[in-house]
Amino acid sequence: MSDLFEGLKAKLTGQNLRIVFPEGLDERILTAAGKLAADGVLTPILIGDIEQIQAKASDLDVSLDAAEIYDPANFAMMDELVAAFVERRKGKATEEQARKILLDENYFGTMLVYSNKADGLVSGAAHSTADTVRPALQIIKTKEGVRKTSGVFIMVREEEKYVFADCAINIAPDSQDLAEIAVESAKTARMFDVEPPRVAMLSFSTKGSAVSPETERVSAAVAEAKLRDPLLIVDGEFQFDAAFVPSVAEKKAPDSVIMGNANVFVFPNLEAGNIGYKIAQRLGGFDAIGPILQGLNRPVNDLSRGCSEEDVYKLALITAAQALTK
Numbered sequence: 522m523s524d525l526f527e528g529l530k531a532k533l534t535g536q537n538l539r540i541v542f543p544e545g546l547d548e549r550i551l552t553a554a555g556k557l558a559a560d561g562v563l564t565p566i567l568i569g570d571i572e573q574i575q576a577k578a579s580d581l582d583v584s585l586d587a588a589e590i591y592d593p594a595n596f597a598m599m600d601e602l603v604a605a606f607v608e609r610r611k612g613k614a615t616e617e618q619a620r621k622i623l624l625d626e627n628y629f630g631t632m633l634v635y636s637n638k639a640d641g642l643v644s645g646a647a648h649s650t651a652d653t654v655r656p657a658l659q660i661i662k663t664k665e666g667v668r669k670t671s672g673v674f675i676m677v678r679e680e681e682k683y684v685f686a687d688c689a690i691n692i693a694p695d696s697q698d699l700a701e702i703a704v705e706s707a708k709t710a711r712m713f714d715v716e717p718p719r720v721a722m723l724s725f726s727t728k729g730s731a732v733s734p735e736t737e738r739v740s741a742a743v744a745e746a747k748l749r750d751p752l753l754i755v756d757g758e759f760q761f762d763a764a765f766v767p768s769v770a771e772k773k774a775p776d777s778v779i780m781g782n783a784n785v786f787v788f789p790n791l792e793a794g795n796i797g798y799k800i801a802q803r804l805g806g807f808d809a810i811g812p813i814l815q816g817l818n819r820p821v822n823d824l825s826r827g828c829s830e831e832d833v834y835k836l837a838l839i840t841a842a843q844a845l846t847k
């Protein structure tokens with residue numbers, strides 16, 4: 522495991538953080554949860570039918586001695602969660618609707634986090650991103666000063682470490698959205714020692730080599746990001762090679778502060794971001810940890826349905842680390 526994750530494990534040991542895994546019956550989740558508990562880095566809370574989870578754990582030879590298991594269909598504090606949900610959704614759900622909604626494992630798990638019964642949540646191994654994150658958008662909501670949450674990946678290959686954003690949430694961001702994504706991604710980068718963040722706003726054009734509404738949206742985002750955080754190292758619009766390869770940057774953007782040395786890459790829309798991270802992961806051999814949702818009041822993170830057990834383990838470490846810095 523890379524230095525990043527060894528460092529996180531050391532930081533989390535003894536903190537006794539509690540992370541919810543709504544997909545308690547998924548083999549990758551069960552195995553990773555068992556390992557997290559055995560390593561003493563956090564207490565997993567698995568959601569689902571208790572007997573079925575215990576039987577599956579036994580088949581997989583996973584010990585759940587240090588884990589907790591809750592079944593939404595049989596949860597002693599359900600009335601409390603229902604009341605808190607109705608209050609939070611103010612007029613958007615009746616008590617009867619709330620009782621039904623909270624049988625859904627992602628809504629139930631998110632309410633455990635919202636009501637301080639857990640420190641964070643990891644889901645998405647078996648659910649789409651929309652089904653995983655919608656409860657968090659509705660219940661946890663964004664921090665003051667953040668309009669929209671966005672999803673970043675930490676891309677790791679041996680000693681190389683980069684941040685890619687937004688690869689998960691905002692389908693067609695405008696220039697204000699892109700500027701916010703840039704500023705929030707730099708904060709996430711610092712949290713995971715991608716220092717100092719050097720943010721490249723990506724496009725199919727470098728510094729006006731093509732002009733279209735798409736390229737102008739990205740260059741407007743650069744100006745807006747500089748206004749929002751005057752100390753941020755950010756520039757664009759860049760093609761990926763101009764952002765990443767110093768010799769190409771010398772030709773295409775010789776006056777830029779980035780100089781082909783970016784470590785945080787903001788994609789112009791979700792098509793580019795989601796496709797881009799999967800190409801780096803599957804063709805480039807990078808570990809893609811995420812998507813980590815940034816800008817939320819409490820940590821809730823999504824997995825790709827193509828994730829491995831190791832991805833679950835690592836995203837849980839990241840989620841717990843976010844809880845420590847909230």
Ligand SMILES: CC(C)(COP(=O)(O)OP(=O)(O)OC[C@H]1O[C@@H](n2cnc3c(N)ncnc32)[C@H](O)[C@@H]1OP(=O)(O)O)[C@@H](O)C(=O)NCCC(=O)NCCS
Binds near residue numbers: 654669689690
């Ligand atoms: C994220 C996503 C599910 C939200 O869509 P949605 O559920 O239709 O959202 P809605 O417009 O109905 O809004 C639901 C709530 O979430 C909030 N919301 C929506 N997008 C948000 C964002 N980016 N940040 C914060 N809150 C957001 C809304 O304000 C609304 O809150 P309210 O109910 O309290 O008023 C949608 O944008 C999406 O599907 N994105 C792509 C996900 C994906 O497939 N990614 C690729 C794989 S990772």
Ligand SMILES: CC(=O)OP(=O)(O)O
Binds near residue numbers: 645825827
């Ligand atoms: C992040 C992501 O792309 O998720 P999925 O592969 O589950 O759609």
